[in-house]
Amino acid sequence: MSSEHKPVVAENISKTFGQVTALQNISFETERGEMFGVIGPDGAGKTTLFRILTTLLVQTSGSAFVDGYDVKGDFRKIRKIIGYMPGRFSLYGDLSVEENLNFFASIFKVNPKDNYYLIKDIFHQLEPFRNRKASALSGGMKQKLALSCALIHKPSVLFLDEPTTGVDPVSRREFWQMLDRLKAIGITIIVSTAYMDEALLCDRIALMKNGILLGVNSPAGMVASYNNRLLAVKGDDMHSILKVLRDIKVVKSAYSFGHEHHAAISPDFGGDAVEKISQELTARGLNDTLVKSIKPSVEDCYMELSAN
Amino acid sequence: MKQFWVFVKKEFMHIFRDTRTVMILLLMPVVQIILFGFALSNEIKDVKFAVLDHSKDAVTTFITERISQSEYFIFARDISTEEEADYLIKSSQVSLVVVYDNNFRENLVRDGKSQISLVVDGSDPNTASGVLRYANSIIASSNEHILRLSGFTPLSAEKPTFIEPVVELLYNPQMKSAYNFVPGVMGLILMLICAMMTSVSIVREKEIGTMEVLLASPVRPVIVILAKTVPYFILSVINLATILLLSVFVLGVPITGSIYWLVLASFIFIFVSLSTGLLISSFASTQVAAMLISGLVFMMPVMLLSGMIYPVSNMPYLLQVVAQFIPAKWFIEAVRKLMIQGLPVTSVLKELFIMTSMAAAFTVLSIRSFKQRLE
Incomplete structure (x- = not known):
C-alpha cells in the first residue's frame, strides 16, 4: 500500500x-x-x-x-x-x-x-x-x-x-x-x-x-459539461409525442425518461426552446402537451455521451 | 499449511451439513454388498431334480444318491419316459433331469465309459450353467467310487478308463459369486466417492461463485483443490473398512492374503480415484457436467470393462485394449489376487505399478491444468 x-x-x-x-x-x-x-x-x-x-x-x-x-x-x-x-x-x-x-x-x-x-x-x-x-x-x-x-x-x-x-x-x-x-x-x-x-x-x-x-x-x-438544453415533455399520447419529437430538426435526441420524455436541444439553437417545441407539437395535432426546461441528470449525460 | 487445514475443516462442514449425502455415501457400500451378496447371487440352492433311470443298477443308484445328498440338489421323483422329463422341465417342476443310458454299468465295465445326460432348462442360462457345473462336479468327484462299484479295473494303458472332464474350481470351489463382486464393489464405491464426489464438490465452488472470491484472495488454488480430497479420502477409508468387514463376517469371503498389502493396494486405488476426480473438475464447469463425466466416462466403464461383471478376457480385442486404461480393472485384479487367491504381493507388482503411475499422471495433469484465474 x-x-x-x-x-x-x-x-x-x-x-x-x-x-x-x-x-x-x-x-x-x-x-x-x-x-x-x-x-x-x-x-x-x-x-x-x-x-x-x-x-x-x-x-x-x-x-x-x-x-x-x-x-x-x-x-x-x-x-x-x-x-x-x-x-x-x-x-x-x-x-x-x-x-x-x-x-x-x-x-x-x-x-x-x-x-x-x-x-x-x-x-x-x-x-x-x-x-x-x-x-x-x-x-x-x-x-x-x-x-x-x-x-x-x-x-x-x-x-x-x-x-x-x-x-x-x-x-x-x-x-x-x-x-x-x-x-x-x-x-x-x-x-x-x-x-x-x-x-x-x-x-x-x-x-x-x-x-x-x-x-x-x-x-x-x-x-456541468452537458451543453444541450434539456426539455421534459408530457402529454396524453406519449407514443406519438416521442415520434414527433424525433422528427423535429433542433431536437438532437429524444428518449423516454420515467413518466415523461426528455428532448435534448442542440446548443446551436438560439431561440426559446420550450416555445419552439410546444409549437411544433401543436402544429402536428398534439394538443395538451406540457413542455418545460429541466436540469440534466447523470442519465441524460449518459444518453448524450452514448449517442455520440 | 494452516490455511490447508482451514479448508479441510470447511470441507468437512459442507459434507456433514449435507446429512442425506453422508448417509448415502456411508450406507451405499452396505447396501451394495448386501444386494450383491444375497439378492443378486447366482449361486444355486435346493434345485429339484428328477431321475430317468433306464438301467437301475448299483452305479446309477449311487450317483443319484450322491446328487441328492449334496446341499444344492433335492431329489424330486423317479420318472420313466422322456416325455415326462420334458413336461417336468417345461412346467418348471424340476430344474434338472438326470438321464442314465441303458446298461449303464455294463457299458462302463466293457468300454470304460457310460453316458449320463443332464437335461436343464436353458431359458435362464445363468441358472442352467450353474446347475450343470454343480452336477458335473458332483459326478466327477464320485469317479473313484463309481469305478470301484462297477467292478471295473483298467486292463492296460491302451484301454481308456472312465474319465469325465474334471472341472476343478480353485480358490472359489463353490463358485460363490461374492468372491467375484467384492473386489468389484470395492472398485465401484471407491471410484464413486473419490472421483465423483471430489469433482462435484470442486465444481460446486465454481458454480456458486465462491471460486471467484477464492481466486481473488491470497489462497493458492492448489490448496483449495487438494483440501477437497482429504474428507473424501477419509470417507473412502471408512467405506473400505465397511466393505472388508461385511465381506468377511457377513458374506464369509475370507481375506486369504496379507491384509496389509490389500489395504495398500486399496490406498493406491483411492489415490488414483481422487486424482481422477481432480482431473474431471478441471474439465467440467458445472456440477451436472462433472457428474455426467464421472458417471458416463468413468463409472460405466468401471462396471462393464473392469472385469467386475464380464471377464476382460472374453471381450473383443478393442474393448480389451480400452480396459487396460481403466484403473479399476487393475485394482480388481490386484484385490482378487491378494484377497481371494492369497497370492504374495510380488504377484501384483504390475498392478500396483500401473495404478501408481496412473495416480501420478492424473495428479500432474490436473495440477498443471489448475487455473490461477477464471480462464
Whole structure:
C-alpha cells in the first residue's frame, strides 16, 4: 500500500472473448480514498473490467495496475491487498454467518477480531443471525455479510461489482451509507452499478457502454459539461409525442425518461426552446402537451455521451 | 499449511451439513454388498431334480444318491419316459433331469465309459450353467467310487478308463459369486466417492461463485483443490473398512492374503480415484457436467470393462485394449489376487505399478491444468 501509487490505473485495456469485444481501450485512474463508480447497463463490460482489475482475467491488450502492482505479473501481490465482492452472492450457503466470516478472515490470515472495527457497523446488524446459515439470510443481509467478508482483511482497494443489484431500496440506501463510512476510513472503493441514481453517491464516475468508456468525471462535473438544453415533455399520447419529437430538426435526441420524455436541444439553437417545441407539437395535432426546461441528470449525460 | 487445514475443516462442514449425502455415501457400500451378496447371487440352492433311470443298477443308484445328498440338489421323483422329463422341465417342476443310458454299468465295465445326460432348462442360462457345473462336479468327484462299484479295473494303458472332464474350481470351489463382486464393489464405491464426489464438490465452488472470491484472495488454488480430497479420502477409508468387514463376517469371503498389502493396494486405488476426480473438475464447469463425466466416462466403464461383471478376457480385442486404461480393472485384479487367491504381493507388482503411475499422471495433469484465474 504505497501512497505514491494510484490505487487503480488502467491503460488502454482491451479484452476480447473470441469474436466478441468486451472491453475496448479502457483508460482511467482513481485517487486514493475515493469512491469510484463504474456506471453502465448490463453488458457494458463492467464485470469484465472488474475481473481484470482483480486479476481473475487477463486483458487482451493494455495494462492495469492496482497499488502499483501489475495485474498480470504481480497478481499474487494484488490478491493480498484487495477486497472483492462479485456480482452474485458467493459465500457458502451451508455455513453460518459467523463461520463464513471466520473462514474468509483465515484465508487472508487475519484474526477477525483485529479488524472488527471495520465491519462493526455492518456486522452489528448481522449479530442476531450469527448462527443462521448464510443461505437463509435475506438479500440485503446477504450483501452485508458478503461486504463484511470482503472487508475483514482491511483491503487497500475494495472492488464491489453491482453490490446493490436485486436489493430492496432501503437496504440499498443503507449499503451506500456503509460505503461512505468505509471511504472515511481511507479505503479506496471501486463500485459498479446499473442504477444511475447511485452515480450521484460516488466521488467520480466512469460511464460505460458496450465495452467503451464514455467519460470519467465527478457527477457534478459530468452534469456541468452537458451543453444541450434539456426539455421534459408530457402529454396524453406519449407514443406519438416521442415520434414527433424525433422528427423535429433542433431536437438532437429524444428518449423516454420515467413518466415523461426528455428532448435534448442542440446548443446551436438560439431561440426559446420550450416555445419552439410546444409549437411544433401543436402544429402536428398534439394538443395538451406540457413542455418545460429541466436540469440534466447523470442519465441524460449518459444518453448524450452514448449517442455520440 | 494452516490455511490447508482451514479448508479441510470447511470441507468437512459442507459434507456433514449435507446429512442425506453422508448417509448415502456411508450406507451405499452396505447396501451394495448386501444386494450383491444375497439378492443378486447366482449361486444355486435346493434345485429339484428328477431321475430317468433306464438301467437301475448299483452305479446309477449311487450317483443319484450322491446328487441328492449334496446341499444344492433335492431329489424330486423317479420318472420313466422322456416325455415326462420334458413336461417336468417345461412346467418348471424340476430344474434338472438326470438321464442314465441303458446298461449303464455294463457299458462302463466293457468300454470304460457310460453316458449320463443332464437335461436343464436353458431359458435362464445363468441358472442352467450353474446347475450343470454343480452336477458335473458332483459326478466327477464320485469317479473313484463309481469305478470301484462297477467292478471295473483298467486292463492296460491302451484301454481308456472312465474319465469325465474334471472341472476343478480353485480358490472359489463353490463358485460363490461374492468372491467375484467384492473386489468389484470395492472398485465401484471407491471410484464413486473419490472421483465423483471430489469433482462435484470442486465444481460446486465454481458454480456458486465462491471460486471467484477464492481466486481473488491470497489462497493458492492448489490448496483449495487438494483440501477437497482429504474428507473424501477419509470417507473412502471408512467405506473400505465397511466393505472388508461385511465381506468377511457377513458374506464369509475370507481375506486369504496379507491384509496389509490389500489395504495398500486399496490406498493406491483411492489415490488414483481422487486424482481422477481432480482431473474431471478441471474439465467440467458445472456440477451436472462433472457428474455426467464421472458417471458416463468413468463409472460405466468401471462396471462393464473392469472385469467386475464380464471377464476382460472374453471381450473383443478393442474393448480389451480400452480396459487396460481403466484403473479399476487393475485394482480388481490386484484385490482378487491378494484377497481371494492369497497370492504374495510380488504377484501384483504390475498392478500396483500401473495404478501408481496412473495416480501420478492424473495428479500432474490436473495440477498443471489448475487455473490461477477464471480462464
